[in-house]
Amino acid sequence: MTAGSPDPANIDINTVRLLLEHLGITAEVLAGQTGRTEVPTFDDYIDRVSEAVSGGTRRAYASYWRRIREAWGGRRLHEPTPLEIKQLAERIKGQAVVRSNSRGGRTAAENLITALRCIYRHAVADGHIAEDANPSLRVPKPRRLASTRRALSDTQLAELVATAGMTGNDPQLDSLLLRLHTETACRRGGALALRPIDLDRTQCLIRLREKGETVRWQPVSPTLMHHLIAHGDERGANGDAHSQLLRYRNGQPVTRRRYDYLWQRLGKHLPWVATQQVSTHWIRYTTLTWVERRFGYAVARAYAGHNGRSNAGTTSTxxxxxxxxxxxALALLAGEAHPLETTNQLRVE
Known part of the structure; x- marks a missing residue:
């Protein structure tokens, strides 16, 4: 290097300094970036995510988050590769409990990937990993098989209702549950979340709070409304309008175990129930199929509470x-007039 010639290192430093000034980036900002905290471990971050999601999401993912902890609890979020995620999904798929309605563990593998994506979605939002570095998005979910559920025949539904009303330790409760699900096509969680305050006695409506934190009003027949009110009056929790409506005779709230007991009992008396693994969701299929055949897709969609995004095309809007x-639709289904029942027909003159 000749005397008086500029130092290349100084040239580079001056160039960087000018570029940073042009971008408005100060030394303090750079110092803050270099002082960022480490990427958290799965053990640490799953606890944080669990506190940020709804109770339903927490219940759905809890067992899969536990499996992730067992496999990678001490590792940091950015460390597992897509190949490792695929290997873990296959391992859990192979360890899935084999039941009569088992589908080869595909659902377990799908749920694991979904649970991981929930974790990484929060990690991206918190800035722990870049969005394009999310490894869970590079692992495809197993293709879903067609559902084996279908609509029940009138004869089968009548057999369910008759058997529930003549067997078990609380046929009154079980009959009420079956009628509630048949009239409203509600999900199990919606029924369990019902409170006395959710009953609109004048208009014969119930407020359903179901998955995805959705809230909607659903018509019920005057007869069902009468039985719901009577059930609450007889078994209610000291008149608390915000407490759970459906209860056992001793006043304890009904849980999901009542549904398990109900279908196990029905399966013992009706072999086809056990063979086909009929559940409460089959009643939802039955009611919505009946509504769609007689009133069309739009009414069935509203009856089901499917008012969000749909793959049915823009026309559904x-x-x-x-x-x-x-x-x-409910009035025809229940064979009773409803306070909101009207006939709206478009006239072209």
Whole structure:
């Protein structure tokens, strides 16, 4: 290097300094970036995510988060590769409990990947990993097989109702559950979340709070409303309008175990129930199929509470059914007039 020639290192430093000034980045900002905390471990971060999600999501993912802890609890979020995630999913798929309605562990593998994506979605939002570095998105979920559920025949539904009303330790409760699900096509969680305050006695409506934190009003027949009110009055928790409505004779709230007991008992008396693994969701299929065949897709969609995004196309935006049309379908289903029942026909003159 000749005397008086500029030092290349100084040139580089000056170039970087000018670039940073042009971008408005100060030395303090750079110092803050270099002082960022380490990426958390799965043990640490799963606890944080668990506190941030809804109770339903926490219950759905709890067992899979536990398996992730067992496999990678001490590792940091950015360390597992897509190949390792695929290997863990296959391992859990192979360890899935084999039941009569087992589908080869595909659901277990799918749920594991979904549970991981929930973790990584929060990690990306918190800035612990870059969005394009999310390894869970590079692992495809197993393709879902067609559901084996289907609509029950009138004869099968009648057999269920008759058997529930003549067997068990609380046939009154079980009959009420079956009628509630048949009239409303609600999910199990929606029934268990019912409270006395959710009953609109004048308009014969119940407020359903179901998965995804959705809330909707659903018509019920005057007869069902009468039985729901009577059930609450007889078994209610000291008149607390915000407590759970459905209860045992001793006043204890009904849990999901009542449904398990109900279908196991029905399966013992009706072999086809056990063979086909019939559950409460089959009643939802039955009611919605009945509504769709007689009132069309738009009314069935509203009856089911499917008012969000849909793959049915843009047309579904313009053909949404209202509560009065749902009430009209329910009136025919239950064989009773409903306070909201109306006949809306478009006239062209």
């Amino acid at each position: 313009y053909v949404r059914a209202d509560l009065n049309e749902v009430a009209q």
